[in-house]
Structures are given as C-alpha cells and as structure tokens.
Amino acid sequence: MASRLLPEDTEIIWNANPVGKYRDFLYEAMGKEVVDSKGDFQKWLLPHYGKTLKELVNDMQNNYEAVNLTELLAQRRLNIVSENDKAFIIAFDNAINELGYDCANTIGSGYSWSPLMIIYGKTGTKSRPCIARIYINNEDISLRLFFTNINKHSAYIENAPEHIKAIFFGGHDCPCRPDCPHKGQKIYTIDDKTYHKCCHADFRIVTPKIEELSDYMGLLAKFYPVKKVKSVK
Numbered sequence: 001m002a003s004r005l006l007p008e009d010t011e012i013i014w015n016a017n018p019v020g021k022y023r024d025f026l027y028e029a030m031g032k033e034v035v036d037s038k039g040d041f042q043k044w045l046l047p048h049y050g051k052t053l054k055e056l057v058n059d060m061q062n063n064y065e066a067v068n069l070t071e072l073l074a075q076r077r078l079n080i081v082s083e084n085d086k087a088f089i090i091a092f093d094n095a096i097n098e099l100g101y102d103c104a105n106t107i108g109s110g111y112s113w114s115p116l117m118i119i120y121g122k123t124g125t126k127s128r129p130c131i132a133r134i135y136i137n138n139e140d141i142s143l144r145l146f147f148t149n150i151n152k153h154s155a156y157i158e159n160a161p162e163h164i165k166a167i168f169f170g171g172h173d174c175p176c177r178p179d180c181p182h183k184g185q186k187i188y189t190i191d192d193k194t195y196h197k198c199c200h201a202d203f204r205i206v207t208p209k210i211e212e213l214s215d216y217m218g219l220l221a222k223f224y225p226v227k228k229v230k231s232v233k
Contacts, residue, residue, distance in 0.1 A: 008054040049109035050077030150188035
C-alpha cells in the first residue's frame with residue numbers, strides 16, 4: 001500500500017517530516033524527472049524551508065527565483081520577521097558584501113538552532129568559509145559571528161564599546177573544558193581574564209541593533225580585512 005502524500009499546505013520544516021515525504025509529494029506534483037534534475041534533493045530543498053508545498057510547486061511551475069534579499073524577505077514565510085529586523089538584515093547584508101562575503105541569496109533552514117537561517121560565506125570561493133550567521137526565530141533574530149586568533153586582537157576588543165566587548169565575555173564558558181571534544185574551542189584573554197568558548201558558548205548578539213551596525217562591521221573588518229589586489233607592473 002502506497003504511503004499517503006503530505007497535504008499541500010504542509011510547511012517544509014527541518015525534522016518535521018522525513019525528507020522523502022517532501023520528495024514524494026513533488027514527484028506526484030511535478031514529475032520524477034523534474035525533481036531529480038535538481039540534483040541532491042535535500043541540499044536543493046534547504047533554501048525553501050518555511051514555504052508550504054503548494055508555494056514550492058507554484059515557484060517551480062513558474063521558474064521563480066528571488067533576485068535579491070529584499071524580495072526574499074517579502075515572502076510569506078518571512079512574515080515572522082519584524083520590519084525593524086528586516087531593515088537590519090538588509091543593512092548587514094549590504095555592509096558585509098563590502099568585506100567580500102555574501103549569503104548566496106539564500107534564506108534556508110536553521111536546523112536545530114532556529115526555524116530559518118542566513119549564512120554568510122566568502123564570495124567567489126568553493127568552500128565559502130563562514131564568518132557570520134543570522135538566526136531567524138519566531139519573534140526575533142540573533143547574529144552569530146565567528147572568530148579565530150582572538151588574542152591577536154585583544155587590544156582592539158579591550159578598547160571597543162561595551163556591546164562589542166560583551167560578545168567575547170558574555171554568556172558562559174565552555175561547559176566541557178578543559179578537554180573539549182568539540183571542534184573550534186577558543187581560549188583567549190580579555191582584560192586579564194581568560195575565557196574558554198566552544199560551540200556551546202558562541203559569539204552571539206541576541207538582539208542586534210542597526211545603530212550598532214558600524215561597530216559590528218568594524219570588528220569583522222579587524223578580523224577579516226579586505227585583501228588588496230596586487231597591481232600588475
């Protein structure tokens with residue numbers, strides 16, 4: 001007996017249904033050949049999280065793709081984002097583009113962290129190393145930044161505004177030290193105090209403010225300066 005298809009008003013949500021259930025619906029609605037032409041189905045599906053199956057079919061039938069972040073934020077699935085938070089996302093996107101990073105025009109699943117997420121990776125590279133993520137929750141957003149070699153920039157941090165310093169000394173130390181089993185543990189000293197951080201205690205701004213955006217970007221530019229193109233003589 002064939003399994004029952006999901007209703008067309010089913011929202012595509014991480015771990016709400018097996019990925020195969022979404023694929024089966026699209027096989028029926030669009031045909032196996034069309035769906036399989038998308039390649040890795042789960043990877044292809046990620047940018048569509050938050051849409052209903054009906055909305056996804058409509059987009060596929062009309063070959064619709066959002067052309068910019070403003071258009072993405074106008075989608076129904078992003079109605080959970082306040083106008084102020086949308087303004088911050090667009091401003092942050094424009095600013096981080098100047099550092100050489102972009103979100104590949106994608107708002108996808110936040111996996112276990114949040115309903116939706118924007119990932120900023122290095123523009124024009126295959127590996128796209130990530131320096132920032134915006135987590136989109138049901139009522140607000142948060143900004144997570146990624147840093148290495150923190151001690152190298154300790155003087156800058158110690159002289160930064162309090163809301164920038166708080167990124168590094170706020171929250172809790174790594175709960176599994178001294179032998180952290182997680183990758184990316186950070187040990188650094190700010191104002192003569194040593195901190196231990198890992199994936200359980202990340203560098204997150206819970207309520208990012210547009211009036212503090214220049215400070216966030218100044219911090220990122222310190223860790224990720226724009227490399228000047230060497231002139232050809």
